[in-house]
Amino acid sequence: NAGVTQTPKFRILKIGQSMTLQCTQDMNHNYMYWYRQDPGMGLKLIYYSVGAGITDKGEVPNGYNVSRSTTEDFPLRLELAAPSQTSVYFCASRQGPDSGNTIYFGEGSWLTVV
C-alpha cells in the first residue's frame, strides 16, 4: 500500500543547480499538490493539478515548474536553485474536490541549497 511516494528524501544542491523532485501516487487520484514547509512555518502551496495535463499556481510558485503528463506522476522542477528554496517539500494527492476525499501526504523531501 504505497500511497504517495516522494524521491529523493534528502538532497543537497549548490546554488544555481537544477533538480526534480519526483512524486507518484498509486491511488488513481486526480488532484495532486506540492507544498513547501519552511522551519517554524506552515505549509504553503506551490503548485497543484486537478488532472493529467492541468496544472495551476499556488501561493508560492516562483522558481518552480511542474508537469502532469500522467495521473500518477507530478514532478516538481527547481531551476537555478537558491538558498531561499531550502525547505521541506511535501507532495499530496486526493481523489477529487468532494469534501469526503481526504488529502494524502507523502513523507516529505528535505532540500538544502548551499
Add this chain to the structure above:
Amino acid sequence: AQKVTQAQTEISVVEKEDVTLDCVYETRDTTYYLFWYKQPPSGELVFLIRRNSFDEQNEISGRYSWNFQKSTSSFNFTITASQVVDSAVYFCALSEVTFSGGYNKLIFGAGTRLAVHP
C-alpha cells in the same frame, strides 16, 4: 484573504495533563472547511479532522476533542490525558468551499509544537 493563526509556537506538558491547541482563522467566505493535521517527528502529515463551517457541533474522538466557535473564528483542539506519543507538530488549516461543495487548496497555520514529557 484567508489566514490561519496558531499563536502558540511550542507547548510543553507532562504526561496525563490536558492541553489545548488554539487556532484562529480569517476568511471572507461564509462557507469553508477547517482541518487539523498532526506531523510526528517522522515528518509525514496525518489527517485528524475536517469540519464544515455549517456544523458547529463539537466533536470528540477518544482523547481528542475539537471546539468550533464561529463567533470567535476559532477551532481549538484539546488532547485529554496527553501521552508521549502525542508529541508532534499540529497544524490547523482552512479551505474555501469549491463550486461543487468540496474543497481544494488548504491554507495552513504555522503549527504548534507539542512536547509531552514522561
